[in-house]
Amino acid sequence: MNRDPEDAPERAVARAVLSWYLDAGVDEAILAEAVDRTQPRPVARPPAVVTRAANPAPAEAHPRDPISRQPISMEPPAADTPLIEAASAARKLALAARDLDELEEILRGFEGCPLKVTATNTVFADGTPGAPVMFVGEAPGADEDREGKPFVGVSGRLLDQMLASIGFDRAKNAYIANILPWRPPGNRQPTPAEVAVCLPFVQRHIELAAPKILVLIGGTSAKTLLDRREGIMRLRGRWFEWTGPSGGAPIPTISTYHPAFLLRSPAQKANAWKDLVTLKQRYIKLCSD
Ligand code: URA
Numbered sequence: 127m128n129r130d131p132e133d134a135p136e137r138a139v140a141r142a143v144l145s146w147y148l149d150a151g152v153d154e155a156i157l158a159e160a161v162d163r164t165q166p167r168p169v170a171r172p173p174a175v176v177t178r179a180a181n182p183a184p185a186e187a188h189p190r191d192p193i194s195r196q197p198i199s200m201e202p203p204a205a206d207t208p209l210i211e212a213a214s215a216a217r218k219l220a221l222a223a224r225d226l227d228e229l230e231e232i233l234r235g236f237e238g239c240p241l242k243v244t245a246t247n248t249v250f251a252d253g254t255p256g257a258p259v260m261f262v263g264e265a266p267g268a269d270e271d272r273e274g275k276p277f278v279g280v281s282g283r284l285l286d287q288m289l290a291s292i293g294f295d296r297a298k299n300a301y302i303a304n305i306l307p308w309r310p311p312g313n314r315q316p317t318p319a320e321v322a323v324c325l326p327f328v329q330r331h332i333e334l335a336a337p338k339i340l341v342l343i344g345g346t347s348a349k350t351l352l353d354r355r356e357g358i359m360r361l362r363g364r365w366f367e368w369t370g371p372s373g374g375a376p377i378p379t380i381s382t383y384h385p386a387f388l389l390r391s392p393a394q395k396a397n398a399w400k401d402l403v404t405l406k407q408r409y410i411k412l413c414s415d
Pocket of ligand 1: 263264265266267270275276277278281282304344386
């Protein structure tokens with residue numbers, strides 16, 4: 127009897143491993159070549175007794191990981207020093223941008239953030255540049271990374287519904303960006319250093335987009351742009367004034383829950399709705415002044 131190769135037990139094991147990886151958020155291949163983790167790793171051997179060989183093999187210039195065969199850096203971990211330098215370069219570059227197109231071009235050419243290496247796309251913005259309301263989320267997820275636009279996955283669909291409930295639409299009167307333009311691998315939390323490198327770009331982004339109202343979506347966005355230590359539970363629904371590094375008129379700013387959080391905690395949708403109503407009331411007032 128010919129067995130369907132799809133039914134082979136090894137396939138079932140491989141499918142189970144892949145599904146376990148997916149559940150853990152590992153959904154991107156980082157190395158060019160797959161690593162077979164089902165094979166035993168080579169056991170570290172005790173150091174060999176050194177004898178003087180007639181023709182010693184030349185030492186490998188770059189030692190390699192025994193499994194991935196990728197070169198292993200012998201440098202000690204460089205802490206955050208390069209990222210601190212990158213943050214200072216980012217500040218200068220971002221301030222030099224005179225409009226959104228220039229900023230996008232500068233960001234696409236910026237190599238100072240390691241997240242760019244693992245990301246597929248630089249996710250700059252979506253919606254209507256110059257719209258009266260700008261929404262800033264945290265970072266692209268897998269869908270956004272693939273499509274190169276913010277909030278296009280499941281969270282994005284809920285965000286669109288939230289906007290529609292108060293008369294906003296990214297195609298007409300809403301502009302959307304993120305704190306980070308590159309997806310952290312596996313959707314992990316961005317490190318403070320990664321946020322610090324990308325911050326000057328999103329600050330300049332807001333300055334150049336010049337919305338009447340700024341809406342910070344989720345804790346990372348709220349804490350980063352408001353420079354506050356409280357979590358989103360305390361920050362949401364309250365008005366702050368955001369002023370960019372170049373000065374300029376303060377922008378009324380409100381935070382609310384991230385749609386990804388609302389999908390996990392639907393009971394909090396009532397509070398998010400209160401925030402949206404607060405936002406809409408201020409917007410109506412601003413437009414009538
Ligand atoms: N979550 C975010 O914060 N931003 C996106 O673009 C997508 C999901």
